[in-house]
Amino acid sequence: xxxxxxxxxxxxxxxxxxxxxxxxxxxxxxxxxxxxxxxxxxxxxxxxxxxxxxxxxxxxxxxxxxxxxxxxxxxxxxxxxxxxxxxxxxxxxxxxxxxxxxxxxxxxxxxxxxxxxxxxxxxxxxxxxxxxxxxxxxxxxxxxxxxxxxxxxxxxxxxxxxxxxxxxxxxxxxxxxxxxxxxxxxxxxxxxxxxxxxxxxxxx
Numbered sequence: 122x123x124x125x126x127x128x129x130x131x132x133x134x135x136x137x138x139x140x141x142x143x144x145x146x147x148x149x150x151x152x153x154x155x156x157x158x159x160x161x162x163x164x165x166x167x168x169x170x171x172x173x174x175x176x177x178x179x180x181x182x183x184x185x186x187x188x189x190x191x192x193x194x195x196x197x198x199x200x201x202x203x204x205x206x207x208x209x210x211x212x213x214x215x216x217x218x219x220x221x222x223x224x225x226x227x228x229x230x231x232x233x234x235x236x237x238x239x240x241x242x243x244x245x246x247x248x249x250x251x252x253x254x255x256x257x258x259x260x261x262x263x264x265x266x267x268x269x270x271x272x273x274x275x276x277x278x279x280x281x282x283x284x285x286x287x288x289x290x291x292x293x294x295x296x297x298x299x300x301x302x303x304x305x306x307x308x309x310x311x312x313x314x315x316x317x318x319x320x321x322x323x324x325x
Contacts (some may be wrong), residue, residue: 189221219304252301
């Protein structure tokens with residue numbers, strides 16, 4: 122009985138630690154227009170959080186999933202200045218990152234006792250919901266902190282601190298969601314195509 126209580130207590134502490142870590146990541150993402158050292162630390166922190174979740178929950182993520190998380194962390198945090206220098210950078214990420222996220226989510230849902238095609242559809246809707254929640258989160262953070270997460274802004278190279286808007290917030294949000302949909306749908310269709318031919322979900 123004592124062992125069960127100790128295990129439950131340890132489980133609660135792990136959940137609290139993960140929640141705090143994710144909260145820190147949200148705060149760092151909110152203020153992504155920050156110093157190089159902070160951006161590098163944020164990148165490392167996201168990878169570590171992913172590893173901790175994988176290790177303690179025994180999710181058995183594959184090497185490609187770590188490569189995907191490293192790419193997402195590097196592109197979103199360490200290279201975040203590119204958001205304000207390359208107008209199409211944000212759009213590229215909103216397409217490619219849902220593809221990577223789909224692979225990670227599919228790995229999690231493979232344990233469900235349903236047919237593979239349903240797993241792919243389930244993955245698609247989870248990622249699509251995540252895209253919507255992400256955009257909703259950006260709206261909330263912009264509303265509270267005016268952190269310029271929605272909309273496309275380009276830095277004025279003559280006065281480096283000034284940001285000029287290239288696309289308004291609503292258009293940016295709709296395009297981001299459409300690109301996220303295309304990325305998730307692309308994984309769904311590619312996954313179904315590959316599974317029909319190789320019959321092995323470990324390649325998805």
